[in-house]
Amino acid sequence: MNAHDLDPLHEPRALIELVNVEKTYPGAEQPAVRDLSLAVREGEILVLVGPSGCGKSTTLRLINRMIEPTSGSIIFEGADVTNTDPNKLRRQIGYVIQQIGLFPHRTIAENIGTVPRLLKWDKKKTAARVNEMLELVGMDPSIYGPRYPRELSGGQAQRVGVARALAADPDVLLMDEPFGAIDPITRDRLQNEFLRLQAELKKTIVFVTHDIDEAVKMGDRIAILREQSIIAQIDRPEVILTDPADDFVENFLGSGAILKTLTLNRVRDLDLAPVPPVLPGASRTQALAAVEESSSGVAILLDAQEHPVRWVDRRSLDNAAKPIEQAGRSVNVMLQPEDTLQDALSAMLQTSTGMSVVVDGRGRYLGCVTIESLASLLVQTQNGAA
Amino acid sequence: MNESRASRLDLIVTPAIGLLLAVLLFVVWNYSDMDPTTERILEPANLARQLQQQLILAFWSTLLVIIVAIPLGIMVTRGGARGLKNTMVGFLGLMQAIPAYGLIVLFFVWLGQGATTVILALAAFSLLPVLRNTIVGIEQVDPSVIESGKGMGMTPVQRLARIELPLSVPVIISGIRTATVITVGMGALAFLIGGGGLGETINAGLKLNRPTAIFVGAALVALVALAFDFAGALAQRYLHPKGL
Amino acid sequence: MSGIESWFEYLSKRWDLVASTLLETLGYVVSVTVAAAIVAITVGVLTRNRAFPRELSLAIASVFLTIPSLALFTIFIPVVGLGFWPSFIALFLYALLPILRNTVTGLQGVDSSIVESAKGMGMTRLQILFKVELPLAWPVILAGIRVSAMLTVGISAIATLVAGGGLGDFIKSGLARLPLPNSLEAIWTGVILSLLLALAIDSSMRGLGRLTTSAGVRS
Numbered sequence: 010m011n012a013h014d015l016d017p018l019h020e021p022r023a024l025i026e027l028v029n030v031e032k033t034y035p036g037a038e039q040p041a042v043r044d045l046s047l048a049v050r051e052g053e054i055l056v057l058v059g060p061s062g063c064g065k066s067t068t069l070r071l072i073n074r075m076i077e078p079t080s081g082s083i084i085f086e087g088a089d090v091t092n093t094d095p096n097k098l099r100r101q102i103g104y105v106i107q108q109i110g111l112f113p114h115r116t117i118a119e120n121i122g123t124v125p126r127l128l129k130w131d132k133k134k135t136a137a138r139v140n141e142m143l144e145l146v147g148m149d150p151s152i153y154g155p156r157y158p159r160e161l162s163g164g165q166a167q168r169v170g171v172a173r174a175l176a177a178d179p180d181v182l183l184m185d186e187p188f189g190a191i192d193p194i195t196r197d198r199l200q201n202e203f204l205r206l207q208a209e210l211k212k213t214i215v216f217v218t219h220d221i222d223e224a225v226k227m228g229d230r231i232a233i234l235r236e237q238s239i240i241a242q243i244d245r246p247e248v249i250l251t252d253p254a255d256d257f258v259e260n261f262l263g264s265g266a267i268l269k270t271l272t273l274n275r276v277r278d279l280d281l282a283p284v285p286p287v288l289p290g291a292s293r294t295q296a297l298a299a300v301e302e303s304s305s306g307v308a309i310l311l312d313a314q315e316h317p318v319r320w321v322d323r324r325s326l327d328n329a330a331k332p333i334e335q336a337g338r339s340v341n342v343m344l345q346p347e348d349t350l351q352d353a354l355s356a357m358l359q360t361s362t363g364m365s366v367v368v369d370g371r372g373r374y375l376g377c378v379t380i381e382s383l384a385s386l387l388v389q390t391q392n393g394a395a
Numbered sequence: 396m397n398e399s400r401a402s403r404l405d406l407i408v409t410p411a412i413g414l415l416l417a418v419l420l421f422v423v424w425n426y427s428d429m430d431p432t433t434e435r436i437l438e439p440a441n442l443a444r445q446l447q448q449q450l451i452l453a454f455w456s457t458l459l460v461i462i463v464a465i466p467l468g469i470m471v472t473r474g475g476a477r478g479l480k481n482t483m484v485g486f487l488g489l490m491q492a493i494p495a496y497g498l499i500v501l502f503f504v505w506l507g508q509g510a511t512t513v514i515l516a517l518a519a520f521s522l523l524p525v526l527r528n529t530i531v532g533i534e535q536v537d538p539s540v541i542e543s544g545k546g547m548g549m550t551p552v553q554r555l556a557r558i559e560l561p562l563s564v565p566v567i568i569s570g571i572r573t574a575t576v577i578t579v580g581m582g583a584l585a586f587l588i589g590g591g592g593l594g595e596t597i598n599a600g601l602k603l604n605r606p607t608a609i610f611v612g613a614a615l616v617a618l619v620a621l622a623f624d625f626a627g628a629l630a631q632r633y634l635h636p637k638g639l
Numbered sequence: 640m641s642g643i644e645s646w647f648e649y650l651s652k653r654w655d656l657v658a659s660t661l662l663e664t665l666g667y668v669v670s671v672t673v674a675a676a677i678v679a680i681t682v683g684v685l686t687r688n689r690a691f692p693r694e695l696s697l698a699i700a701s702v703f704l705t706i707p708s709l710a711l712f713t714i715f716i717p718v719v720g721l722g723f724w725p726s727f728i729a730l731f732l733y734a735l736l737p738i739l740r741n742t743v744t745g746l747q748g749v750d751s752s753i754v755e756s757a758k759g760m761g762m763t764r765l766q767i768l769f770k771v772e773l774p775l776a777w778p779v780i781l782a783g784i785r786v787s788a789m790l791t792v793g794i795s796a797i798a799t800l801v802a803g804g805g806l807g808d809f810i811k812s813g814l815a816r817l818p819l820p821n822s823l824e825a826i827w828t829g830v831i832l833s834l835l836l837a838l839a840i841d842s843s844m845r846g847l848g849r850l851t852t853s854a855g856v857r858s
Contacts, residue, residue: 075546100548110543114561114636124547157638173547183546408698409705492789492837494796495708496807497830500814504823580707587814597713601800606717613714617706624705 023048023084024181024213030071030081032064040079041067043237049181054207054214056228058221060261064238065217069183072215073102086180100124103174103182103212107189109166111158117143117169118154124177142172145206164195171203175210184216188223200226201347221262225250226272226349233258247273247390268351270390276353276367277346279386281376284364286311287321287333296333297326305379309340309366315373317343317366343368346375350383357383405628413621420614427607436599436608442615448591449582449619452510456517456578460525461571463518468529469555480530487523495520495581503588513590517581521574528570532563565635572627580620593619642823649824661832664805667730667795668840672788675734680780683742684768693743700736708733708797716801726803730795734787741783745776778852785844792837796829806833 025048032042042064049055057065070076072083074095082091090098111120118139125135140150146168158166167187174182188196204227207214218224224231225246232243235257242254250266250273253259262269285299287310299308300323310319310333321337328336342356344367356365363380429437471480490498502516536559544554586594593616600608650657679700686693703711711729719725749772757767773780799807806829813825 073546075542096548096550098548099546104543104546106539106543106546108537108539108542110537110539110541110546112540112544112558112562112638113537114638116638123544123549127548127553159638170543404694404698405701408695409702412699412702489834492793492834493830494793494807494810494833496796496800497810497826497833500810500826501830503814504817504826576705580705580710583707583709594709597709598800601713601716609713610717613710613716616710617714620705620707620710621702624702 021050021052024051024086025049025072025215026084027068027071028082028084030068030078030083032067032071032076033079040237042071042078043239045081045238045240047232047240047243049213049215050230051180051213052211053229054216054227056216056218056224056231057234058218058224058228058231058261059234059238059241060236061219063234063236065219065234066185068234068238069185069215069217072181072183073099073104075099075104100127100177101179101181103177103179105170105174105182105184105187107186109170111161111166111169111173113158115157116154117156117158117161118150120158120169121173121176123173128177130177138176142176143169145175146172147202148172163191164199167191167199168202171206175212180213182212182214184214186218187216189218189220203227205347222269222272225269233261246270251390270387271351271354272349274350274386274390275346276344276348276350276378279350279353279378279382281367282364282379282382284309284377286315286317286374289313291333293326293329293333296321296336297323300326305362305364305377307362307364309374309377310334310337311374317368317374320360320362340366342366343372344378345370350386353378353383354380406625406632409621409625409628413618413625416614416618416621420611420618423607423610423614429607430605432603433600433605433608436596436603436605437611442593442596442611445591445593445595446615446619449579449585449593449616452513452517452582452585452590452592453575453578453623455510456514456521457571457575459514459518460521460574460578464522464525464570464574465529465567468526468533469560472530472533484523484527484530487526490519491523496584496587499581499584499587508589510590512588513582513585517578520581521577524573524577525567525570528566528573529563532566532570533559535566536562561636562639565631565639568627568631568634572624572631575627576620576624579623580616583616646824646827649821650828657828657832660804660806660808661836663803664792664795664833664836667726667798667803667805668788668791668836671727671730671734671791672784675731675787676738676784679735679738679783680742683739683746683780684773687743687746687772697736697739697743700732700739703732704736708794709800712797712801712803721802723803725801726795726798726805730791730798733794734791737786737790738780738783741779741786742776745779745783746772748779749775774853775856778848778856781844781848781851785841785848788840788844789837792833792840796833806836 027045027047030042030045031040033040045068047068057068059065067076071078074083074090078091082089084090085098085101111117112123118136121139121142122135125138130138139154143150143153148165148168153161153165153169158169161169170187188199191199200223216227218227228246230243231246231249233241233249235241241261242249242258247270249258250262250270253262253266259266283304285303285308287296287299287308289310289312291299296308296310300306300321307320307322309317310321312318317340319334319337319339321333325337326333342359342365344353344356344365346367346369353365357363357378357380364377366377367375369375424437467483470476471483498520499513499516502512502519506512506515540562541554541558544558549557582590582592583594583597585592586598593612596612597609597616600606600610600612682696683693686696708729711732712725715725715728719728753771753775754767757771762770795803795805796807796810798805799811809825809829809832813822813829816822816825
């Protein structure tokens with residue numbers, strides 16, 4: 010399937026287009042990118058993914074002309090920019106690379122202000138924008154603004170890298186394995202943060218990775234590339250996972266493609282099971298009534314801040330001598346609406362009931378999710394994709 | 396002559412040895428018996444004039460080296476000049492294997508007597524450290540930093556002025572420090588071709604067999620070099636860009 | 640007569656003098672390099688696990704290299720007189736730093752897990768030093784010795800000013816007789832022979848490096 014085959018009426022306009030682009034490095038026999046046509050739609054995250062050496066980075070770098078194409082043309086916001094001033098083009102496009110490349114001799118604030126200053130914004134406007142950007146990525150401007158890059162952790166440096174790329178408010182962001190050099194836990198957090206940011210900013214993003222899991226998680230659409238940057242398949246992740254175009258794509262997805270669909274959906278997509286809360290200070294009789302009312306035979310005991318603390322069922326409430334604050338089992342694992350279904354599955358597998366508690370950002374009880382609701386959503390996804 | 400002294404003790408050991416030498420010089424100057432000849436050699440006005448000559452020679456040759464070597468280093472690190480770079484560094488490396496003594500005499504043979512000859516000889520001998528450090532300084536800049544500058548739309552000149560040069564300042568300064576110490580010290584050989592300098596005092600001591608004069612001349616030359624090296628170490632410490 | 644021809648003629652008439660001055664310079668190179676290597680390697684080995692004395696000795700050795708050659712060659716004259724000794728002492732002090740620095744770098748470059756595993760196999764500290772650390776650091780140390788040897792060739796030309804002999808004699812006598820016949824040839828003799836000696840030492844030391852370095856760590 011190709012992006013051009015889709016009905017143009019239902020397709021958002023393409024912000025960037027590569028038209029028959031080819032890149033052959035001097036002295037090379039084979040082109041690194043062969044006759045590539047690709048349209049990036051406004052507001053989407055398009056992930057370019059493929060084995061190492063397939064030319065995905067080269068493709069990305071062709072867009073802001075870090076690499077000049079041998080032939081073909083690059084259309085940006087409707088205008089052919091193949092032969093315009095590349096520096097002007099790059100100032101309109103955010104660019105984030107794996108090594109981040111913060112300027113070590115300049116403060117964080119100066120780093121973020123780079124493109125605004127290149128665009129000759131005045132100092133005041135730049136400073137205001139820098140503060141806004143730091144707040145956007147969750148860093149206190151008064152603390153981090155005057156610091157130098159070497160004082161940052163890897164995750165913080167990456168946040169600053171994103172803030173710097175967004176500083177001049179570009180419509181387009183190019184990201185070349187931006188989270189590639191970061192430890193898995195931080196990477197997961199940064200990915201989630203970035204998705205939250207993107208939901209707000211609605212930038213047009215081209216994102217390169219070699220990690221199919223990351224591609225599935227981040228992409229609105231995924232382009233799977235084979236050598237010479239030939240598009241093996243380009244589509245929504247759920248379609249690619251459930252209906253790979255050929256053996257190459259299937260091999261690249263690896264085993265457990267279905268399991269990967271777990272990262273496509275979030276806990277908020279699941280139906281909450283009716284597990285009633287028991288408020289603090291409730292009597293044993295009130296608690297028992299709640300358990301009776303519950304279809305699953307359990308209730309959740311909350312504390313004064315509405316944080317879930319214990320699972321209780323009929324048997325655990327039998328012992329009249331025990332205060333109900335000590336009845337049942339404590340709640341150890343909690344999910345938040347932004348967590349992926351993969352997180353949900355692993356949380357459920359840790360409880361004997363196949364259920365997990367969901368709380369909001371402040372830890373307040375929202376409800377429970379069950380393994381059944383997860384299964385039914387998976388079936389829906391596959392049916393919807395096919 | 397060595398530019399990679401990272402040791403923090405630099406800032407203590409150099410002045411400590413300098414101080415030791417100064418004390419020794421003070422003792423010799425005040426408490427040794429000097430015959431009229433020695434006293435004539437060590438006439439303070441003479442010493443001051445020679446010191447001044449030597450510093451002027453060092454100043455102009457170092458300035459010349461900076462003016463020539465830094466732009467040259469920038470030039471050969473631009474793309475497409477790799478071959479030129481290796482040839483040049485190789486040639487200058489070979490030139491450094493020529494004894495300083497021989498080099499200064501050869502320059503005299505070619506250019507005749509005069510301050511210009513000395514300045515050019517000193518510059519030729521100290522060109523390499525600055526050139527090499529400019530090249531090394533620029534090439535050690537993290538490519539991803541330059542890449543991100545390029546990605547944000549900096550022109551080649553902006554990348555040079557705002558990224559590459561500021562980030563190579565410490566290495567370049569270290570090269571200039573080395574060159575300064577070389578020119579200040581080698582200026583002591585200027586007397587060989589009539590260029591003056593404190594070498595005259597040492598030479599007079601040698602010719603007239605006056606060990607006290609030899610020592611005073613040598614200690615002064617050493618002290619001047621140590622002072623400049625120390626000043627260089629201070630400059631390196633305090634001109635160091637903050638974020639590095 | 641062209642310059643080169645007259646130079647060869649000059650040389651052919653003075654083989655004895657060339658040979659004896661060359662030997663004097665070579666004598667400096669050998670004695671200075673050996674003495675400096677013994678001292679610098681010993682210091683490097685003894686301070687390998689102690690940061691302060693190591694940094695201190697490096698700092699002191701580098702101060703020597705800062706002192707201009709004419710000053711260092713002449714400053715000991717009141718104590719040791721003219722001739723071989725002031726030259727030897729100056730050259731020795733210059734030669735310390737490259738060897739010391741490379742000994743330190745070489746020893747610090749030995750992977751600590753290798754030392755750990757040697758310890759684990761029951762090797763004593765001396766065995767670890769001589770069978771593991773020094774052989775692994777040797778290529779780097781030898782590179783330092785090579786630098787010192789070449790440095791000695793170049794600087795020893797000054798020795799002639801303190802009656803220490805060597806190839807500098809040609810430069811001095813040439814300069815003194817300018818512009819008389821053969822004065823230029825004499826200067827060139829000093830310069831070119833110094834250069835050739837430095838190159839010869841460079842390549843022979845590189846050869847020695849290949850012969851004395853374990854095939855496993857040769858680059």
